[in-house]
Amino acid sequence: MRIHSTRTALAAAITLSLGLSACGGIPTNRGLESNRQPVVQRTNYTLDITAGPGGLSLPEQRRLAGWFEAMDLRYGDRIAIDDPLKNAATRAAIEAVAGRYGMLLGDEAPVTAGYVNAGSVRVVLTRSTASVPNCPDWSANSDANPLNATNPNYGCAVNSNLAGMVADPEHLIKGATAKGQTTIMSSTKAIETYRGATPTGEGGLKAQSSQSGK
Secondary structure, eight states: OOHHHHHHHHHHHHHHHHEEETTSSSOOOOOSSSSSEEEEEEEEEEEEEOOOTTTTHHHHHHHHHHHHHHTTTOTTTTEEETTTTTOOHHHHHHHHHHTTTEEEEEEEESSSSSSOOOEEEEEEEEEEEEEEETTTTOOOOOOOOOOOOOEEEEEEEEHHHHHOSOOOOGTTTTOOOSSSSOHHHHTTTHHHHHHHHHOOOTTTTOOOOOOOTT
């Protein structure tokens, strides 16, 4: 009799443990908002260059341009400088090099590790990336769904594609701002300039002689 009760208790314990393990894979998100959202990460890259009272020397400008080339500057990158002396000539020189790549300088540089040595300026390139951690998520290993909840994998594909395709990951945190101009207004500038240009033949044709030298 004692052996029978022991076996019954053991069977009940196994059944209970299996039931609890199955509950661990039951979806719990009862809303339509995906639990898997894009996460934006920022990485700062730095280059210390030598600067004088007159700005940057030609070799330092070339070194900076080579660094920009190696970093493969892209849309969404942000460039700022950490210059203890706030030298306008240095800023103008760095701005000119960055302008060759279609980049502008930011007003404030993020905090980076280490100190800027005397006579040097630190160029900071901030690059943001977006991804959706833990996707895909197949943790719901049970067919039971008593809460009528969405699957943990819900939204993984859409949000991962969005994170992979967005040109500037920072726009996932805060949308792009404009100065009152729409995309249509910007795209028609070239057309308006072409249409508003003075025709080349408006002033008449210049009289030309068929004789040589006249």
